[in-house]
Amino acid sequence: MLHSELPAVAHAIMREMTLHDVEAVHTAELSLFPADAWPLEMFFAEIQHPTRAYVVIEKEGEIVGYAGAMCIADTADIQTIAVLPQYEGQGYGRAMLDFLHRESAQRGAQRILLEVRADNLRAQNLYHLNGYRQIHCRAGYYNDGVDALIMEKSLTLNSPGATHD
Numbered sequence: 001m002l003h004s005e006l007p008a009v010a011h012a013i014m015r016e017m018t019l020h021d022v023e024a025v026h027t028a029e030l031s032l033f034p035a036d037a038w039p040l041e042m043f044f045a046e047i048q049h050p051t052r053a054y055v056v057i058e059k060e061g062e063i064v065g066y067a068g069a070m071c072i073a074d075t076a077d078i079q080t081i082a083v084l085p086q087y088e089g090q091g092y093g094r095a096m097l098d099f100l101h102r103e104s105a106q107r108g109a110q111r112i113l114l115e116v117r118a119d120n121l122r123a124q125n126l127y128h129l130n131g132y133r134q135i136h137c138r139a140g141y142y143n144d145g146v147d148a149l150i151m152e153k154s155l156t157l158n159s160p161g162a163t164h165d
């Protein structure tokens, strides 16, 4: 069980994603990313892979958020992060990011990357506030032609962008 860093008022816990969570996570995935949802099998494969770290936010028995990262050598990648719309703005996204940063650094990563749709301003805002900066743009990356922004955050203590707040 992970240490939760969620505000006490949120009545939620953050814990590692298990095989038992995958169906609920996949249901959330289908509603959040109808055009690009991962298949169920991908979540099963991801959480069993030793280079991956996945968490969920559970509130009153319901999975309300989930996130995961891949960590290989000195570079980690956020694979996915999502919070159900009715639970946005309660710090869950930030708490899961914080966890993935700590976990990736513990595994030896010096930087963490992610990609985000150019039209997803809410997610970009979350990433900027938590130390990420844009390093690249992949034109027309998504199925509907929207660009992907590649963002990076340093995980080493003395680098610019390593800290937030």
Ligand SMILES: CC(C)(COP(=O)(O)OP(=O)(O)OC[C@H]1O[C@@H](n2cnc3c(N)ncnc32)[C@H](O)[C@@H]1OP(=O)(O)O)[C@@H](O)C(=O)NCCC(=O)NCCS
Binding pocket: 032, 081, 082, 083, 084, 087, 088, 089, 090, 091, 092, 093, 094, 095, 115, 116, 117, 120, 122, 123, 125, 126, 129, 130, 164, 165
């Ligand atoms: C993007 C997403 C994960 C954010 O999750 P969230 O739980 O709402 O995020 P948080 O509540 O932790 O952070 C957002 C809020 O906290 C603030 N915040 C977050 N980190 C902060 C920080 N380090 N310092 C100050 N403020 C911060 C933000 O300004 C924002 O404030 P608001 O509620 O007034 O808008 C969520 O909106 C989502 O799942 N969207 C749909 C799926 C998606 O787009 N996923 C990302 C794909 S790349």
